[in-house]
Amino acid sequence: MLRRALLCLAVAAAARVYADAPEEEDHVLVLRKSNFAEALAAHKYLLVEFYAPWCGHCKALAPEYAKAAGKLKAEGSEIRLAKVDATEESDLAQQYGVRGYPTIKFFRNGDTASPKEYTAGREADDIVNWLKKRTGPAATTLPDGAAAESLVESSEVAVIGFFKVETRASFQSFFFLSSIEEGSAATAGSSACVPPGPRHYRVCPYCLVLWACDYLCFSLLVQDVESDSAKQFLQAAEAIDDIPFGITSNSDVFSKYQLDKDGVVLFKKFDEGRNNFEGEVTKENLLDFIKYNQLPLVIEFTEQTAPKIFGGEIKTHILLFLPKSVSDYDGKLSNFKTAAESFKGKILFIFIDSDHTDNQRILEFFGLKKEECPAVRLITLEEEMTKYKPESDELTAERITEFCHRFLEGKIKPHLMSQELPEDWDKQPVKVLVGKNFEEVAFDENKNVFVEFYAPWCGHCKQLAPIWDKLGETYKDHENIVIAKMDSTANEVEAIKVHSFPTLKFFPASVDRTVIDYNGERTLDGFKKFLESGGQDGAGDDDDLEDLEEAEEPDMEEDDDQKAVKDEL
Numbered sequence: 001m002l003r004r005a006l007l008c009l010a011v012a013a014a015a016r017v018y019a020d021a022p023e024e025e026d027h028v029l030v031l032r033k034s035n036f037a038e039a040l041a042a043h044k045y046l047l048v049e050f051y052a053p054w055c056g057h058c059k060a061l062a063p064e065y066a067k068a069a070g071k072l073k074a075e076g077s078e079i080r081l082a083k084v085d086a087t088e089e090s091d092l093a094q095q096y097g098v099r100g101y102p103t104i105k106f107f108r109n110g111d112t113a114s115p116k117e118y119t120a121g122r123e124a125d126d127i128v129n130w131l132k133k134r135t136g137p138a139a140t141t142l143p144d145g146a147a148a149e150s151l152v153e154s155s156e157v158a159v160i161g162f163f164k165v166e167t168r169a170s171f172q173s174f175f176f177l178s179s180i181e182e183g184s185a186a187t188a189g190s191s192a193c194v195p196p197g198p199r200h201y202r203v204c205p206y207c208l209v210l211w212a213c214d215y216l217c218f219s220l221l222v223q224d225v226e227s228d229s230a231k232q233f234l235q236a237a238e239a240i241d242d243i244p245f246g247i248t249s250n251s252d253v254f255s256k257y258q259l260d261k262d263g264v265v266l267f268k269k270f271d272e273g274r275n276n277f278e279g280e281v282t283k284e285n286l287l288d289f290i291k292y293n294q295l296p297l298v299i300e301f302t303e304q305t306a307p308k309i310f311g312g313e314i315k316t317h318i319l320l321f322l323p324k325s326v327s328d329y330d331g332k333l334s335n336f337k338t339a340a341e342s343f344k345g346k347i348l349f350i351f352i353d354s355d356h357t358d359n360q361r362i363l364e365f366f367g368l369k370k371e372e373c374p375a376v377r378l379i380t381l382e383e384e385m386t387k388y389k390p391e392s393d394e395l396t397a398e399r400i401t402e403f404c405h406r407f408l409e410g411k412i413k414p415h416l417m418s419q420e421l422p423e424d425w426d427k428q429p430v431k432v433l434v435g436k437n438f439e440e441v442a443f444d445e446n447k448n449v450f451v452e453f454y455a456p457w458c459g460h461c462k463q464l465a466p467i468w469d470k471l472g473e474t475y476k477d478h479e480n481i482v483i484a485k486m487d488s489t490a491n492e493v494e495a496i497k498v499h500s501f502p503t504l505k506f507f508p509a510s511v512d513r514t515v516i517d518y519n520g521e522r523t524l525d526g527f528k529k530f531l532e533s534g535g536q537d538g539a540g541d542d543d544d545l546e547d548l549e550e551a552e553e554p555d556m557e558e559d560d561d562q563k564a565v566k567d568e569l
Contacts, residue, residue, distance in 0.1 A: 022082065026066035027073045029082035033089050040110040045079040045135050047106050047118065047127070050086040050093055055101040056358070060122070060303040067124035072131070079131050106134060120242035121307045125155045130241045138237035139245035145256045151246045152267045157294050158244045159266050161233040162259050165249040229281040233264060236286035242308075243294065264289070270296045292345035298337045301352045301359070309350060315381040318404065320351040320395075321363065321373040332374055332395050339400035347378075347404055364489055367417035376400060377415075378407060384497055389415035416492040429472030433486040438493050441484065442507045449507040450518075450531060452485040458501040464522055471527050480509060481531060506535045 022029040022039050031039050031048065040046060049065060051058035069081035086093035086101065096105060096115065104118035120130035139161065142148045152158050230247065237245035248254075257265060264277035264286060275293040279285055291313045299305055301319075309317070320336045322329065333351060340349035352359050354373040363370065366377045366387065374395055378388040390403040406412050418435025425432040433441055433451065442449050452468055454461040472483040488498045496505065496515070504518035520526045520538020530538040 025083075027069035027081070028066055029080060031082045031084045031089075031092075033092055036084070036092060039082060040107055040112065043078070043080045045106070045108055045131070047079065047081045047104065047131060048115075049081075049083040050096065050098045050101070050103040050105070051083055052087050052101045053085065057303065058102045061102055064122055064124045064304065065127065068127035068131075071124060071128055079135060081127075106131070108135075119307075119311070121304060123156075123304045126242050126307075129155055129244050132244065133241050138234050139247040142246045142248035142250065142253060144250055145252050148246060148248060148250075148253045148256065151244055155244050156270070157266065157268045158246065159237070159264065159290060160246040160248060160253075160257075161230065161237075161264050162254055162257075163227065163230045163233075163247065163249055163262050164251075164254070229262060232281050232283045233286060235283040236290070239283070239287060240290065243290065266290060266293050268293070288345075295348065297340045297344065298333070298349045298351060301350050301362075303358070309348065310381070312348065314345065314348040316346065316378070316407075317348045317350055317381065318376065318378045318400075319366075320349070321354040321366075321368060321375045321377070322351050323355040323370070323373055324353050325355055326374060335395055335397040336400060338397035339404065342401055343404050343408075346408065367490060376403070378403070378412075386414045387417075387492075388412050414494065416494060417490055418492070419487070419490050429476035429483065430469060431472075431482055431484040433484050433491070435491040435493060438486065438491070438496075441482065443513055444482075444509070445511050446509055447480050447482050447507075448509050448531070448535075449482045449484055450527070451505050451507065453488040453496070453498045453501070453503040453505065454485060455489045455501040456487060457489075461502045464502055467522065467524055467527075470524050474524070474528065475531070506530070506539075508535050 022031055022035050024030065029039060029046075049058075049061070051061075065081060065083070072079050072081070084092055086098050086103075096103070105115040106118055107115045116134070118127075118130065120126045140147075140151060142151060142160065148160060151160065233245075233247065254260065259265070262281075264281065266275045266277070266289070268274065275289070277286065277289050279289075295308060295312065299309065301309060320332070322332060322336075326332070336349060336351060340347075343349070352362060354363060354368075354370055360370075363373075366379075368375055368377070375393070376390050376395065378390075380386045380388075388407055390399065392399050392403075403412070416435055421434050421436050422432055425434075425437065431441065441447075442451060450471075452461075452464065454464075468483070468485065475481045475483055488501070488503070495513075504522075506516040506518055508514050508516065516535040516539050518527075518530060518538055519540025520530055526538055530536075
């Protein structure tokens with residue numbers, strides 16, 4: 001009876017464990033709240049994607065994520081990849097601070113207190129390289145040509161440090177001759193000591209000398225790997241997560257890659273294929289070298305390349321909006337590449353398929369329509385984004401080169417978008433502003449102007465629209481209060497920076513061009529109190545406004561879209 005009871009308990013326990021065991025989809029563990037803790041306990045290294053089934057970014061990531069999971073599993077790695085449907089497992093999403101999709105976090109040794117945010121690209125190689133750098137040495141030791149070739153072939157970009165050491169044989173020969181000259185117990189013809197080695201030191205006094213030699217050689221090897229240049233190389237390797245690094249002293253590897261002295265080489269599967277580092281080996285110089293050479297001379301903007309493009313150090317980007325269906329596609333792209341050669345490390349050259357539906361928001365951001373492409377625009381991604389437009393529509397290499405030179409010389413003025421002014425812009429209670437009439441209306445010294453900066457696709461703006469219309473009706477006959485709105489996706493004003501939608505700003509009647517940010521309740525009563533108080537009750541700064549916007553966002557899908565526009569532009 002006791003045995004039967006114990007057996008039943010064992011079966012029940014096993015069934016429960018089995019029921020909670022994560023399923024696998026394309027080598028990716030499917031986690032829920034019920035098995036999340038068990039998965040963390042079972043796997044030393046676990047990368048977890050929090051996704052939403054409707055999220056376009058998640059759908060684009062899925063095949064690359066699965067490919068990375070399969071590659072690591074095939075290698076027998078301790079690293080596993082997992083995913084959580086955050087729309088179903090809201091408790092887990094809240095616990096780990098998921099505010100947009102996809103959110104990817106790396107867990108080490110079951111530590112739930114401080115998982116690491118995944119920061120690299122969205123291709124399989126990027127994921128694998130980032131994980132290997134997080135779980136292994138900064139640079140892999142490459143003992144032979146096969147290991148070096150494997151590293152080079154493993155990724156689009158790989159970096160190898162070549163640092164020579166003396167061979168053991170040369171030192172053994174030196175000590176062998178020295179010991180004979182000093183009257184060693186061994187003789188030159190001693191068969192017991194040819195070839196000598198440390199394994200003989202117990203039976204041959206001469207081999208004690210060689211054992212000392214071996215120890216010396218080992219010490220020299222360690223010292224060389226820890227030489228100043230090698231230390232700087234390893235520090236650079238530790239600073240970069242998404243590129244595999246290797247280090248070697250093997251003479252065959254030197255020969256394989258045509259090196260006859262110490263050096264660093266960046267290998268890549270595009271453009272010229274490799275770049276040899278020249279100059280003093282310091283961490284900073286190596287990081288600059290890698291930064292300038294790790295991306296193609298011209299890179300296509302895609303879901304996968306976006307993190308590399310916008311996460312890089314080069315913050316000036318020139319974009320060629322080029323439909324792949326256009327005639328002479330190859331010729332126009334070739335002109336763009338020719339121009340790029342003169343600005344490597346200064347301006348990042350990017351081309352965008354303007355026919356692709358995923359890129360329409362980017363066209364909108366630059367005030368472009370599909371029928372206006374091919375076209376070129378330049379943008380600086382500093383604290384405040386600034387856009388520039390060439391004076392000529394010609395897409396020759398010469399014209400593009402001239403435009404870039406003039407920009408770097410500070411001879412190009414920012415390009416501010418503006419729609420044409422509608423004939424009836426002032427016929428409704430809410431006045432319509434565009435770039436061309438903004439200055440005249442908003443900074444009218446005799447008017448108090450309250451402006452909504454909106455985006456047509458913004459859900460919050462759509463919710464605000466009927467309230468804003470009522471506000472316009474309330475003050476339509478007021479002698480010095482104007483209620484207005486401006487589509488900020490199609491119009492820009494140099495003095496006003498809009499970081500989120502909707503943004504509400506008040507321009508009081510004055511000669512000093514004062515601007516007051518509204519950060520009160522988005523209700524009719526809240527707006528009326530603000531206006532009647534002269535812009536005091538509900539006033540706030542930009543930072544407060546953005547905090548309010550984030551706190552009010554209930555729609556993760558819209559948050560995802562907004563985040564994409566901000567991040568990618």
